[in-house]
Amino acid sequence: MDFMPIFCDLKEKLCLVVGGGQIASHKAELLSRAQARLTIVAPTFNHRLLELGKNANVSLVQEAFSEHWLTGCWLVIAATDDPVINQSIYHCATQRQIFCNVVDDPLQTSFITPALIDHSPIIIALSTGGNAPTLSGLLRQEIESHLSTASLDPLSTLATLAGSLRQRVKNYFPAVHIKHQFWLKFFTDKMLINAVEHHDTLAINVHIQRLLTESGAVSLNENRSN
Incomplete structure (x- = not known):
C-alpha cells in the first residue's frame, strides 16, 4: 500500500491551493466543502474560483506563488499548469513538513485525493x-x-443518529461484544429503518429505546450467568 487511506478534519484549518484553472477550482471546492480556511494563489482565476472567493472562509490572492504563503498551512495543493512551479511548491512544502498534493504527478506528491x-x-x-x-x-x-439515493438517505440518517448515541451506548454497555451486537441491530432493524424513511421522530426514539432495552436484557442475562 503506497498511500495511507485517511479522513482528515480540516475545519477552520488553513489550506493552500496554488493555481487558477479547472483542476485548482475542483480541489478548492473540495476543501471548501470540508470547511477548511482556504487561500488560493494564482495570477488569474477562472469563474468558479471567483465565485468560490465570495465565501467567508476563502481568500483569493492574485499573484505568483511565494513560499511565505505556506506559513501556518496544514496541507497544500499545487495545481498550476507549470510542472516546474508545481515541483518547487512540493519541495518547499516538504521541507516544512506540510502535506502537498501535486496534480497529475504521483511521484512528486505526499497525498492524493480519491474519487468520492x-x-x-x-x-x-x-x-x-x-x-x-x-x-x-x-x-x-x-x-x-x-x-440509489433512496437507499443511502436512511443510512445517512442512521449514521448521524449513531454519532449522537455513541456515548449513551458506551455508558449502557461496557462490554464490547454487546455494543457490537447493538449496533448491528441498530443498522438492520426494519422497524427503525421504516421510521427513519418516514421521518417519524417519535417512532425513531421508541425503536431506539427498544433496541437499547433488548440489548440491555442480553447484557444482564450474561452477567447473571457469569
Whole structure:
C-alpha cells in the first residue's frame, strides 16, 4: 500500500491551493466543502474560483506563488499548469513538513485525493494510488449505479443518529461484544429503518429505546450467568 487511506478534519484549518484553472477550482471546492480556511494563489482565476472567493472562509490572492504563503498551512495543493512551479511548491512544502498534493504527478506528491461518493456523513473514497484517476472515476460510477439515493438517505440518517448515541451506548454497555451486537441491530432493524424513511421522530426514539432495552436484557442475562 503506497498511500495511507485517511479522513482528515480540516475545519477552520488553513489550506493552500496554488493555481487558477479547472483542476485548482475542483480541489478548492473540495476543501471548501470540508470547511477548511482556504487561500488560493494564482495570477488569474477562472469563474468558479471567483465565485468560490465570495465565501467567508476563502481568500483569493492574485499573484505568483511565494513560499511565505505556506506559513501556518496544514496541507497544500499545487495545481498550476507549470510542472516546474508545481515541483518547487512540493519541495518547499516538504521541507516544512506540510502535506502537498501535486496534480497529475504521483511521484512528486505526499497525498492524493480519491474519487468520492459523498452522501455525508457516509463518504465512500476510491483510489488507484494515483496511477489511474480515470479508473477511479469509472469505479465510482459503477458503485453509484448500485446505490440509489433512496437507499443511502436512511443510512445517512442512521449514521448521524449513531454519532449522537455513541456515548449513551458506551455508558449502557461496557462490554464490547454487546455494543457490537447493538449496533448491528441498530443498522438492520426494519422497524427503525421504516421510521427513519418516514421521518417519524417519535417512532425513531421508541425503536431506539427498544433496541437499547433488548440489548440491555442480553447484557444482564450474561452477567447473571457469569
